[in-house]
Amino acid sequence: MKPLAVSDLASFVFRHGDLYPSDGERRVEAWEGAAAHSAMQKKRTNSDPKYQKELSLKVPVRLLDQDWRLQGRIDGLTYRDDGAPVVEEYKTSRRSLPTLRGADEAQAWLYAGMLCQSDSNILRVNSRVIYLNPEGDALRAYEHTLTRSQALLFLTFVLTCYGTFLQRIDARAKKRSTWAKDLSFPHAHFRKNQRAMAGQVYKSIVSGDNLLLEAATGSGKTLAVLFPALKAQAYDEQFFFLTSRNRGADAALNAAQLIAKDDAPLRVVQITAKEKTCPQSEMHCDASVCPNAAGYYSRLPAALAALEQRSIADRSAIESMAAEFSLCPFELSLDSAMTADLVIADYNYVFDPSVRLQRFAYQAHRSLLIDEAHQLSNRINDMLSVEISSRDVYAALEEAPQEITETLVKLKAVIDLLYEAPQLRRGTQFVLDDTEALSTILQELLFRCDLVMGAQKSIDSKATEKPSYEHPISVEPQTESLFDAHNLVRPDLPHEMRRFSAENANKLLPENVLAVYFAALRWQRSQQWTKDEHYCHVVERPRSEAKPASLGQNDRREEQAISIHRRCLDGSNYGRAVMDECRSVIRFSGTVSPLNLYQRLHGQPLNEEEDVGQSAPAMRAIAPFSSEQIKVLAVTDIDTFYRRRRQSLPQLCDLIAKLQRGHSGRYLVAMPSYEYLHHLAKSPNRPDNFLAQTPAMDEAQQLALLEQFRQASSAVLGIVMGGVFAESLDLGVGVVDGVVVVSLGLPPTDLIRSLSVNYFNSSHGSGWGEQVAYLQPAMTRVVQAAGRVIRGPQDKGVICLVDPRFADPAIARFYPEYWRPENISIKDVESRLETFWSNDLSSSEY
Numbered sequence: 001m002k003p004l005a006v007s008d009l010a011s012f013v014f015r016h017g018d019l020y021p022s023d024g025e026r027r028v029e030a031w032e033g034a035a036a037h038s039a040m041q042k043k044r045t046n047s048d049p050k051y052q053k054e055l056s057l058k059v060p061v062r063l064l065d066q067d068w069r070l071q072g073r074i075d076g077l078t079y080r081d082d083g084a085p086v087v088e089e090y091k092t093s094r095r096s097l098p099t100l101r102g103a104d105e106a107q108a109w110l111y112a113g114m115l116c117q118s119d120s121n122i123l124r125v126n127s128r129v130i131y132l133n134p135e136g137d138a139l140r141a142y143e144h145t146l147t148r149s150q151a152l153l154f155l156t157f158v159l160t161c162y163g164t165f166l167q168r169i170d171a172r173a174k175k176r177s178t179w180a181k182d183l184s185f186p187h188a189h190f191r192k193n194q195r196a197m198a199g200q201v202y203k204s205i206v207s208g209d210n211l212l213l214e215a216a217t218g219s220g221k222t223l224a225v226l227f228p229a230l231k232a233q234a235y236d237e238q239f240f241f242l243t244s245r246n247r248g249a250d251a252a253l254n255a256a257q258l259i260a261k262d263d264a265p266l267r268v269v270q271i272t273a274k275e276k277t278c279p280q281s282e283m284h285c286d287a288s289v290c291p292n293a294a295g296y297y298s299r300l301p302a303a304l305a306a307l308e309q310r311s312i313a314d315r316s317a318i319e320s321m322a323a324e325f326s327l328c329p330f331e332l333s334l335d336s337a338m339t340a341d342l343v344i345a346d347y348n349y350v351f352d353p354s355v356r357l358q359r360f361a362y363q364a365h366r367s368l369l370i371d372e373a374h375q376l377s378n379r380i381n382d383m384l385s386v387e388i389s390s391r392d393v394y395a396a397l398e399e400a401p402q403e404i405t406e407t408l409v410k411l412k413a414v415i416d417l418l419y420e421a422p423q424l425r426r427g428t429q430f431v432l433d434d435t436e437a438l439s440t441i442l443q444e445l446l447f448r449c450d451l452v453m454g455a456q457k458s459i460d461s462k463a464t465e466k467p468s469y470e471h472p473i474s475v476e477p478q479t480e481s482l483f484d485a486h487n488l489v490r491p492d493l494p495h496e497m498r499r500f501s502a503e504n505a506n507k508l509l510p511e512n513v514l515a516v517y518f519a520a521l522r523w524q525r526s527q528q529w530t531k532d533e534h535y536c537h538v539v540e541r542p543r544s545e546a547k548p549a550s551l552g553q554n555d556r557r558e559e560q561a562i563s564i565h566r567r568c569l570d571g572s573n574y575g576r577a578v579m580d581e582c583r584s585v586i587r588f589s590g591t592v593s594p595l596n597l598y599q600r601l602h603g604q605p606l607n608e609e610e611d612v613g614q615s616a617p618a619m620r621a622i623a624p625f626s627s628e629q630i631k632v633l634a635v636t637d638i639d640t641f642y643r644r645r646r647q648s649l650p651q652l653c654d655l656i657a658k659l660q661r662g663h664s665g666r667y668l669v670a671m672p673s674y675e676y677l678h679h680l681a682k683s684p685n686r687p688d689n690f691l692a693q694t695p696a697m698d699e700a701q702q703l704a705l706l707e708q709f710r711q712a713s714s715a716v717l718g719i720v721m722g723g724v725f726a727e728s729l730d731l732g733v734g735v736v737d738g739v740v741v742v743s744l745g746l747p748p749t750d751l752i753r754s755l756s757v758n759y760f761n762s763s764h765g766s767g768w769g770e771q772v773a774y775l776q777p778a779m780t781r782v783v784q785a786a787g788r789v790i791r792g793p794q795d796k797g798v799i800c801l802v803d804p805r806f807a808d809p810a811i812a813r814f815y816p817e818y819w820r821p822e823n824i825s826i827k828d829v830e831s832r833l834e835t836f837w838s839n840d841l842s843s844s845e846y
Contacts, residue, residue: 001060004162006072006110013161014102018287019296019331031528032134033092037075039136040090044076052077059114061159064166070159074111084145086126087111093139094450098131100142105129106158109146113155116148123148169339173235175265176341180231186258191220192624200619201586202228205367210585212373212599212618216818217590217787218795219624225369225588226255226342230266233341237365237583241344244375245727252344252371253314260311268312269337271345274330277319292328299325300335307336347376351578352383353529354522366582372727373587374780377601380575384529384568386522388438390415391561395512403452404513407445411516414438418539418562429751432537432564439527442520449509449517526566530574536755538565567752569759576603591783594813595620597771600764623818625790631836632786632799632821633829634806640743645676652802653685655826656716656740659798660687662833664714665737670721670785672745677718692718693725710735721745721781731788738798739786744805746778779814798833 028036041053055074060067076088089108091098108127116122125148130141146154190198197215201224204211215221229239241252249270260266275283280290287293303325307313313321313336322329337343348355350368370376393415397408414437423430432438509517526535541562579585579602592598595618599605604616638651659667667687671677674695681692691709693702702724709717710731719725721741747753757769782801789797799819805811807823815821824832 001067001069004061004063004068004070006057006070006114007107009070009158009162010106010110011103012165013158014106016102016297017295019293019328020285020287020290028092028094028134029525036092036132036134036136037090040130040132040138041076043136044078044088048078050078057111057114057118059117063159063163064170070110070114072107072111072114080126082124084124084126085112085115085122086128087115088128088130091129091131092134093131094133094453095131096139098140100129105142105144109144109151109154110158112146113151116151117155125151172265172267176233177235179265180233183227183231183259185227186223193622194220194224194624197221197224197621198228200621201225202232204586204617205229205232205584207615208584210579210604210616211587212592212595212602212604212616213586213588213621214592214595214619214816215588215590215621216623216625216790216816217784218790219590219621221588221590221621222251222371223255223258225371225586226252227259229367229369229586230259230342234365234583237367238340239342239367239369240350241342241369242347242350242371243344244347244372244379245724247724247727248371249344249346253312256312256342256344262311264311266311266342267308267340268314268342268344269307269333269340270314270318271333271337271343271349272315272318272330273346274328277315277322277329277333279319279323279329290328292322292326296327296331299327300332303327303332304336307332308339313340347379348383351376351380351575353525353574354383367584368579368582368586370585370587371589373589373598373602374591374784375589376575376587377571377598378777380571381568384526384534384571384574386519386526386566388442388516388519388523388564388566389561390563392512392515392519396510396516398512399510400513401452401510404445404448407441407448408516410441411438411445414441415562415564418564419560421539424539424541424562428542429538429540431751431755432539435537435566438564439523442523445516445520446524449513452509523566526568530568530571534568534570534573536565536567536569536752536759538567538751538755539563540565540751565752569752569756570763572601572603574603579603590787590816591780593620593783593816597776600768601772601776620817623816625818627820628839629796630790630799630818631797631832632801632819633832634801634803634821634823635826635829636804636807636823637825638802640672640803645743646679649680649683650685651826652680652740652742653683653687655800655802655829656687658826658829659738659740659800659833660714660716662830663737663798663837666709666712666714666735667716668725668736668739668785668788669716669718670726670739670741670782671718672721672743672781674720676742677720680718687716689715690718691715693720693723706731719785721785726781726785726788731791734795735791736789736797738800739789740800740802741782741785742802744778744803744811745781746774775811775814779811783814783816796837798836800829 044051045053052074053076055077056071057074058069058071061070062068074087075090078086078088080086087108089104089111091101091104105127108129112125112127115125124145126143126145128141128143131139133139197213197219200213201211203209205228213221213225215224226241233239243249243252253268253270256266256268260268274285279292284290285293287296303321306324307317307321310317313333315333318333318336319329321327322332337345347370350356393408393411397405397412400408418424418432421430539562541560587598587602599616599618604618635655638648638655640648640652656667656669669677669680671680677692680686681690689712691705693705697705705717706725709715717725753773756773759769760772761767761769786799786801789795789799801821806821812821822832
């Protein structure tokens with residue numbers, strides 16, 4: 001029997017009006033709502049002997065020839081003197097006089113219908129929607145009386161609406177299942193070992209596993225994951241293909257287009273960040289300003305119906321449809337994605353607790369395909385971290401309303417004390433052991449900002465204002481618009497009904513105050529995300545901030561910005577909890593060695609005896625490359641340590657010249673920093689036709705540089721490890737003849753990394769800290785950059801690893817399975833290359 005929540009059902013039918021209504025209300029947190037409900041229930045219990053709280057209701061219903069269970073909990077139930085039940089539905093708001101929302105009243109009416117369905121003796125029932133402030137005081141109440149027939153008719157009507165929606169989705173899902181059974185691989189044949197990889201993915205999805213898969217760059221892993229996923233997709237399953245870069249999304253879309261033709265009964269939707277898709281000159285998420293937000297829901301059904309005619313709704317299609325119907329492109333992509341079979345999006349839409357799409361969190365049969373999985377743990381740690389900047393606090397004080405100034409002065413006083421800390425005089429970072437005072441002030445700041453935004457009434461008014469009871473709004477106009485739309489679409493769930501809350505703060509608070517306001521909000525929320533021991537607190541002054549002695553004390557502080565970091569060191573438990581919500585998870589990358597390290601960073605078991613929910617196998621797919629296709633040379637006699645980098649440039653240029661003499665072609669030189677790359681570009685011995693990446697390149701400039709590199713018959717392109725040119729970028733078959741990776745590129749030592757070392761050594765064992773803090777990020781960049789070489793069956797290329805440390809066996813644990821590095825000196829390079837390039841690959845199988 002399938003469950004159906006009353007709150008979901010009410011929200012499904014009664015979504016209407018504007019997107020981002022103009023009332024500037026900050027969203028009430030879930031924990032605040034629970035506390036407010038508890039406070040009201042306690043008051044009602046003490047004052048009314050007939051009162052019952054949290055009354056569970058379950059009613060069997062038949063939808064789509066299946067048995068469902070409509071279920072929910074009535075916040076409060078009492079009885080009138082004539083015995084008629086009174087259903088009380090509590091909603092929390094920061095407004096002093098909240099208006100009644102259709103979905104809120106519909107929820108109470110559904111409970112009324114369920115009571116009548118459960119008890120034939122009930123002839124009349126009252127619904128009462130009571131709005132509370134976060135402290136649990138009643139702000140306003142709306143009451144209505146329903147006869148038994150009215151309550152049952154309303155229940156039947158809403159279930160009919162939902163049933164009609166299910167019928168449409170069911171018809172397409174059946175077509176998709178039939179289509180998937182007969183789906184053929186989009187190419188004439190699999191690449192070598194690609195079929196085995198696809199088979200493992202298929203098996204893992206069917207079994208509901210959480211698979212970690214390492215597959216060599218260029219092995220066709222995107223198609224080897226997506227094709228079996230669609231073959232294995234359950235009738236009611238939705239896939240999220242998550243990437244960390246735009247290039248990864250492009251690869252997923254290209255694979256989807258190969259698999260699904262225009263007439264395929266498959267719906268693919270791409271979600272792109274709001275700031276990238278907003279067509280307005282300035283992004284104001286406010287229905288009173290943005291024409292795409294005003295009346296959004298009245299125009300939405302027609303746009304969704306048009307998008308459903310497309311198999312693939314990528315960014316271009318979404319933006320085009322949004323322009324045609326005057327809708328917000330970002331919100332249109334979210335609404336369209338609700339019924340998609342495959343959603344392509346960035347990690348943060350599933351993992352970031354601040355922007356996570358709660359509407360999708362309720363999809364019981366969601367599965368994840370996580371590309372670039374080597375980046376997952378670092379991205380999650382970033383998502384769970386918070387920063388408070390002194391510069392933002394000082395700027396906020398200059399334009400803060402009077403009601404906020406006092407609290408900002410307190411916050412400034414805390415920061416001023418940090419400036420005087422002896423640890424900051426001796427260095428640029430120190431650990432902040434006690435954050436209680438800071439957290440208290442940030443909580444007070446949120447409260448004061450809410451007052452200014454008119455989001456909650458003052459303490460004095462709370463004591464005198466009494467609840468007002470008014471007749472509820474009629475549902476007839478809403479039901480008429482529903483039937484006029486002809487298309488029933490699943491709307492936002494209750495958590496998403498007020499998405500405008502934080503976004504509309506910008507019209508109620510000055511811009512400089514907003515930066516501190518949102519930082520305080522994240523700080524408060526972060527206390528709910530994971531355990532406190534997974535965080536460290538560090539005060540930091542950037543190294544470039546030299547102390548200007550000529551300035552006064554206050555001026556000096558404004559010039560020398562410091563930051564207070566609440567840094568997450570280990571987000572593995574949080575990441576595991578998110579993944580455990582899903583039916584299956586496929587994590588894949590060309591760079592997840594050693595497997596046990598990444599399993600631990602992702603919160604997965606190192607052996608099957610550990611009980612963490614899903615089975616979590618880890619495997620390395622056999623590379624499709626032969627030993628004749630790739631030559632890995634570790635050149636160990638060029639010193640690339642930081643202090644010797646300038647002196648290494650002549651040897652480095654000599655190495656590149658040897659590569660070009662051995663085989664003229666196109667080579668990438670991956671450097672650990674822009675500074676080192678700049679020195680190479682300015683070297684008098686630099687290679688002929690040398691091109692270089694620069695820090696400020698936009699996307700158009702990047703594409704132009706790549707095209708210039710591709711068109712050259714012989715060229716050297718200098719890039720930075722970890723950048724857009726070194727990861728998630730398919731330069732094409734036969735484009736790159738070799739990659740020179742210069743330096744191990746260990747991250748610089750700082751206090752946060754030292755704390756991370758101590759944490760992992762303490763919690764996981766000696767040596768873990770150094771792996772996590774230094775070796776893993778360094779070797780990820782190395783292997784990703786080297787992966788730009790082999791992209792096709794006849795590709796052949798050289799990887800030169802330039803650094804004495806590449807001969808260390810501890811480093812070799814991070815090498816891909818197919819690497820067979822040979823440690824040599826620079827004088828032996830040409831002889832090794834002569835043998836390698838003389839081999840003929842014309843009969844190679846790939």
